[in-house]
Amino acid sequence: MRYRRFSDCSISEKLLDTFFILTISAGYLLAMVLIFTVVAPLDGKSGLSVKDIEIKYYGNRSGTRLEEVMKGPMRVYHSLPEHEEIVRWIYAGATEQQYIEKVKPIIDEKCVKCHNPGSGLAIPDLTEYQKIKLLAEADIGISISALARVSHIHLFGIGLLFYLLGRIFILAEMPVWLKRSIVAVPFVSIALDIGSWWLTKYIPVFAYTVMAGGALMGISFAVQALTSLYQMWFYKPKGTEM
Numbered sequence: 001m002r003y004r005r006f007s008d009c010s011i012s013e014k015l016l017d018t019f020f021i022l023t024i025s026a027g028y029l030l031a032m033v034l035i036f037t038v039v040a041p042l043d044g045k046s047g048l049s050v051k052d053i054e055i056k057y058y059g060n061r062s063g064t065r066l067e068e069v070m071k072g073p074m075r076v077y078h079s080l081p082e083h084e085e086i087v088r089w090i091y092a093g094a095t096e097q098q099y100i101e102k103v104k105p106i107i108d109e110k111c112v113k114c115h116n117p118g119s120g121l122a123i124p125d126l127t128e129y130q131k132i133k134l135l136a137e138a139d140i141g142i143s144i145s146a147l148a149r150v151s152h153i154h155l156f157g158i159g160l161l162f163y164l165l166g167r168i169f170i171l172a173e174m175p176v177w178l179k180r181s182i183v184a185v186p187f188v189s190i191a192l193d194i195g196s197w198w199l200t201k202y203i204p205v206f207a208y209t210v211m212a213g214g215a216l217m218g219i220s221f222a223v224q225a226l227t228s229l230y231q232m233w234f235y236k237p238k239g240t241e242m
Contacts, residue, residue, distance in 0.1 A: 006171045006231045014232045017168045021225050024161055028221055041072035053207035057200040059141030064090055066135040074111075082106045094136040096129050107132065141201060151194050162186040162220075169224040172231045182223060189216040 006014070040048040042055040060068050067090065070083055089095075089103045107115075107126050115126035125131050142150075166183045193213030199206035 004171060005173055005237070006228075006235070007173075007237050009171065009232070018229060018232060021165070021168065021229060024165065025221075025225055028218075032218075041075070042068055044071040044075075050207045050211055053210045054200065054204045055139070055141070057141050057147075057197055057207065057210070058202075058204040059139040061139065063139055064136050065139040066090065066132070068139055069135075078106065078110050082110065090136045094133050096133075099129050099132070103132075104129075144201075147197060147201060151197065154194055155190070158190055158217075159187070162190070162224075165221070165224050165228075169228050172227050173235070173237060174227075182220070186217060186220040186224075189213050189220055193217060 009017075036048055039052050039056055040046070041052075043049060043051040045051075055068060059065070067087060070078065070086065075083075085106065086103055089098050092098060111126045113119075114121060115123055117125055117127070124135060126135075166186070170179065170183060172179065190213075193210060193216075196206045196209035196213055200210055
């Protein structure tokens with residue numbers, strides 16, 4: 001029995017598949033940009049590290065969430081004296097009186113423009129003392145409700161993406177055992193990556209597994225996308241040479 005391959009596809013089908021692959025590739029790259037701009041600065045250093053992953057899911061139990069955000073992605077929005085003023089307030093007990101006198105003017109000037117309920121952004125509301133005080137407590141990482149939300153979004157979204165990409169990739173010509181392995185690996189990496197988010201929430205050493213799962217997912221995506229594009233337009237099956 002002969003199975004359908006890229007050599008059997010019409011130009012219209014190849015164009016459709018190509019533009020789909022290019023579009024989701026652009027989306028994947030933008031997801032990487034998001035990770036490197038939001039998660040990578042969490043440890044106060046450049047580049048994505050295991051420590052960044054640990055802080056995101058397990059938290060920084062030796063500090064507060066407000067401190068980590070100020071040292072990370074928000075550090076460009078305030079000066080060093082303002083940073084030090086807020087840190088002094090945190091370790092002086094984060095009282096409401098000191099907040100009104102010392103911290104609220106800084107928050108109102110530098111933060112509230114974006115950190116308010118009307119912004120439509122998925123970021124903390126800093127318009128009220130009680131909400132800010134919660135951020136000034138020990139950082140225990142992402143909440144269970146937020147973790148459940150991002151997990152189900154990623155499972156549906158990434159699962160569908162790899163299913164559609166895999167439907168294109170199975171038209172490639174290669175040993176059957178290799179093709180079966182390549183289409184299975186992305187789903188193993190999804191389980192490894194997202195499952196490790198939950199484990200890292202309680203056991204920080206699993207941040208290494210999150211990194212491994214994410215790297216494996218990226219490699220799987222690149223292999224399927226590049227192989228498909230190559231065989232669609234450049235590969236000549238044996239026996240078809242003119």
